[in-house]
Amino acid sequence: MAKREIKDYPLISFDSDGIEGFIDFDGIFARRLPLHIEIGSGKGTFLVNQASVQTEINFFGIEWANKYYKHAVDRIGRWQLTNVRITRADAAELIAANIAEDSVDCFHIYFPDPWPKSRHHKRRMVCEKNSEQMLRCLKSGGIINIATDHDEYYQWMREVFAGFIAAGRVVEIDFIKPIGAEAEEMAGTNFERKYLKEGRITNTIAVKKV
């Protein structure tokens, strides 16, 4: 079978290289709507499924791997979705430097890389430092919605959020199943589908900023 041509869609791909200051989301979407950010979008399955139904939300994906990023841009572009942008960046750096406080309604994090070796734990996306930054960016009532197949990382996440819960800064809420998730799935992303075939269990955690 012929390999599909991967196209760029300049309206979808947001170049954040060397960006200074806060991203002007109202400007790049050309309309003010609630803002949801997905960290680690992979091939863009969540963004396509969710944004094609929730047209009154602006979705912004952050994906580090160039190959996945290009694939996601191509898919979102083919779907002609006007409420999605995606950028190729390290989400931890971009969020800390370029996302304004009290500006985000929801962070979606589905199957973040677990970095299982202790010496790599500092690379984990869900850690105290990055969660502190996400909380800074969230509006009051804003949500962090996470799914993972990795048991030890899941326990680590629970410990990270236990501190914020104890401090009264967030409350735990029920995980919000994305629209594309089938009955036996929690998130319905490519990685969940792959992991389910391998018999792995998905755990979830969701918190709301007080």
Ligand SMILES: C[S@@+](CC[C@H](N)C(=O)[O-])C[C@H]1O[C@@H](n2cnc3c(N)ncnc32)[C@H](O)[C@@H]1O
């Ligand atoms: C296990 S995959 C999950 C992809 C997708 N969410 C899914 O469930 O199919 C993790 C994704 O996070 C991306 N990623 C890892 N570290 C990242 C970072 N610091 N910033 C942005 N994306 C990152 C990886 O490139 C990869 O696409």
